Amino acid sequence: MTQMVDYxxxxxxxxxxxxxxxxxxxxxxxxxxxxxxxxxxxxxxxxTTPVSLGLPGALPVVNGTAxxxxxxxxxxxxxxxxxxxxxxxxxxxxxxxxxNFQTSQYDEPIAFEGWLDVELEDGTIHRVEIExxxxxxxxxxxxxxxxxxxxxxxxxxxxxxxxxxxxxxxxIVTKPITGVGDRAPEVARAYVxxxxxxxxxxxxxxxxxxxxxxxxxxxxxxxxxxxxPLGTRTETKNVNSFRSVERVVRHEIxxxxxxxxxxxxxxxxxxxxxxxxxxxxxxxxxxxAEDYRYFPEPDLVPVEPSREWVEEIRATLPELPQARRRxxxxxxxxxxxxxxxxxxxxxxxxxxxTVAAGSSPAAARKWxxxxxxxxxxxxxxxxxxxxxxPAQIGELQGLVDAGRINDKIARQVLDGVLAGEGDPESVVVxxxxxxxxxxxxxxxxxxxxxxxxxxxxxxxxxxNQGPVGAIIGAVMKATRGQADAKRxxxxxxxxxxx
Ligand code: MN
Numbered sequence: 001m002t003q004m005v006d007y008x009x010x011x012x013x014x015x016x017x018x019x020x021x022x023x024x025x026x027x028x029x030x031x032x033x034x035x036x037x038x039x040x041x042x043x044x045x046x047x048t049t050p051v052s053l054g055l056p057g058a059l060p061v062v063n064g065t066a067x068x069x070x071x072x073x074x075x076x077x078x079x080x081x082x083x084x085x086x087x088x089x090x091x092x093x094x095x096x097x098x099x100n101f102q103t104s105q106y107d108e109p110i111a112f113e114g115w116l117d118v119e120l121e122d123g124t125i126h127r128v129e130i131e132x133x134x135x136x137x138x139x140x141x142x143x144x145x146x147x148x149x150x151x152x153x154x155x156x157x158x159x160x161x162x163x164x165x166x167x168x169x170x171x172i173v174t175k176p177i178t179g180v181g182d183r184a185p186e187v188a189r190a191y192v193x194x195x196x197x198x199x200x201x202x203x204x205x206x207x208x209x210x211x212x213x214x215x216x217x218x219x220x221x222x223x224x225x226x227x228x229p230l231g232t233r234t235e236t237k238n239v240n241s242f243r244s245v246e247r248v249v250r251h252e253i254x255x256x257x258x259x260x261x262x263x264x265x266x267x268x269x270x271x272x273x274x275x276x277x278x279x280x281x282x283x284x285x286x287x288x289a290e291d292y293r294y295f296p297e298p299d300l301v302p303v304e305p306s307r308e309w310v311e312e313i314r315a316t317l318p319e320l321p322q323a324r325r326r327x328x329x330x331x332x333x334x335x336x337x338x339x340x341x342x343x344x345x346x347x348x349x350x351x352x353x354t355v356a357a358g359s360s361p362a363a364a365r366k367w368x369x370x371x372x373x374x375x376x377x378x379x380x381x382x383x384x385x386x387x388x389x390p391a392q393i394g395e396l397q398g399l400v401d402a403g404r405i406n407d408k409i410a411r412q413v414l415d416g417v418l419a420g421e422g423d424p425e426s427v428v429v430x431x432x433x434x435x436x437x438x439x440x441x442x443x444x445x446x447x448x449x450x451x452x453x454x455x456x457x458x459x460x461x462x463x464n465q466g467p468v469g470a471i472i473g474a475v476m477k478a479t480r481g482q483a484d485a486k487r488x489x490x491x492x493x494x495x496x497x498x
Pocket of ligand 1: 136171
């Protein structure tokens, strides 16, 4: 068991600095340098060409769509787009890299010098500076068989699937992220999450974390104070969930604090994250860039996106998530805290669709963030997974607005919809939930209640309207809550002659 320092204690005594490298697999139909299919889930080694297998003499050709996607990402991250850039060979020997080098970009990335404002759950904004976004290709996938951990250590043999080899990637590298203090884990998580959201609206990737479409390498270092030079960093590789990104940062801060307290030096190395035990373990001593013997790829011409093309792409960028949130907040008239709750609950799309279905923004928020959030929590489900649609909530609220049901009955209608009994309208009909506003039906119930409580009638006639509630209550009970309470009150007073 690794000895740990309490996290709060560690961040009091050390200043954490982050660096995050995010790889995103682009959703192009074909691979980065050859026409092999790039789709997910095919039989192993059925989506290859001589290029992606690295066969001698095979020549790569750049995928134009991948370049366009890379430019889109660069622009969305406020980067400059290179007028000319080159690919480079990153040389290393590993079974999932059949060419013995990865075609990447080194000193000439396609996009550089950008930034992204990241919003934390409490609304704090932290600007993350982006050093570069470059194009490269994915490696194949090794499967280690026979061990208990799925890692190579202890495995009996390994299998390689080259379907993924050559799928286009964009790697986004931050500058050192400083000034985050005890919020380092949150910033790291929010940054990766913000990138994922951007990839999705840009439509450059499905960006599904669970499929490894987005993977983060998380660099963490500590230094005594914010004025000290940067400490030695560790790089935890291939973290593929938001929660894990947060946990890795937290863990590394505590672990490194122990080492530094003991007077040890931090080794610059890659580390592996173990989801089950919540710890990182040492991988390999990190190669410096020189060890990769980068050199310009001689088989590919430089990529020179014209300024016209870049501006064309810029002009077609969709509204980005943060701008969209601000616009919707203004349109909906939500307070900052209300909007944050909506965002954190992942309810923006649901509310947007509910409003489109005719509900007021206030009513839409009330349903999704109130009753439905409560039920989702109770079922440990996501809001979006509840068996009810925004259109149905719009219809439900329409029934309330029309005075056909009240809020209390609406909850029963909700029960019916969630139980699969159909749309709100049909649940109202089949359960007989419509408000009784027909005076004839109400008067029958009122007369019965008056006859049962002559003492109350006496008091009200005497000028004391207080006890009238007892009569109204009896009528509501007799009509199973479906009476219009305001109308009942009017009729009761009329009847008593008060
Ligand atoms: Mn990379």
